[in-house]
Amino acid sequence: MVVIAAIAADLGSQLLASSSSTAATPVDVPRGEHRGVRSERRAAPDSAVPDGTTVFDDRIPGVANLDPTLLGALRRAAADAADDGVEFYVDSGWRSPEYQEQLLHEAVSKYGSAEEAARWVATPSTSAHVSGDAVDIGPSAATAWLSEHGAEYGLCQIYSNEPWHYELRPEATVHGCPPTYADPTHDPRMQQ
Numbered sequence: 444m445v446v447i448a449a450i451a452a453d454l455g456s457q458l459l460a461s462s463s464s465t466a467a468t469p470v471d472v473p474r475g476e477h478r479g480v481r482s483e484r485r486a487a488p489d490s491a492v493p494d495g496t497t498v499f500d501d502r503i504p505g506v507a508n509l510d511p512t513l514l515g516a517l518r519r520a521a522a523d524a525a526d527d528g529v530e531f532y533v534d535s536g537w538r539s540p541e542y543q544e545q546l547l548h549e550a551v552s553k554y555g556s557a558e559e560a561a562r563w564v565a566t567p568s569t570s571a572h573v574s575g576d577a578v579d580i581g582p583s584a585a586t587a588w589l590s591e592h593g594a595e596y597g598l599c600q601i602y603s604n605e606p607w608h609y610e611l612r613p614e615a616t617v618h619g620c621p622p623t624y625a626d627p628t629h630d631p632r633m634q635q
């Protein structure tokens with residue numbers, strides 16, 4: 444929290460003015476936005492996945508460092524989705540703590556406050572991406588397929604505001620996915 448406060452104090456004053464109009468565009472996923480951000484980076488972190496990455500790309504650290512059980516479920520789902528003519532792409536998978544910190548810093552800049560940024564981007568210590576337990580899937584045809592079939596594989600949407608963000612909930616294969624949180628600030632795991 445000290446880091447967030449420092450970032451907020453640093454950036455808050457000049458950026459607050461732009462915060463209200465950007466709330467609908469998440470930092471977490473849209474490829475176009477990521478691409479734009481990437482091109483301005485001094486050095487792209489190795490956990491930022493290249494465009495066109497699939498759940499089968501073992502050489503991409505963002506994929507290879509995912510929890511093996513999550514990755515197995517994703518691959519089974521992706522194979523079955525392919526039979527339905529739907530392709531899965533990984534927009535973001537495992538992230539290094541440094542990359543997560545960078546995303547958080549960018550989110551504070553974009554949303555104008557640490558509080559608003561927290562609705563979209565977790566800290567390195569709380570992010571399920573950093574622990575390898577979350578994946579952001581695209582495009583919308585893939586997330587539509589997952590919202591219908593994901594529970595059969597234990598793959599669940601966790602946050603209402605992030606239809607692309609999936610985590611493994613093994614019990615979902617029996618009971619279905621648990622209710623979603625409105626956004627990450629409602630997730631008890633984020634209260635640290």
Ligand SMILES: [Zn+2]
Nearest residue numbers: 577578579608
């Ligand atoms: Zn995510």
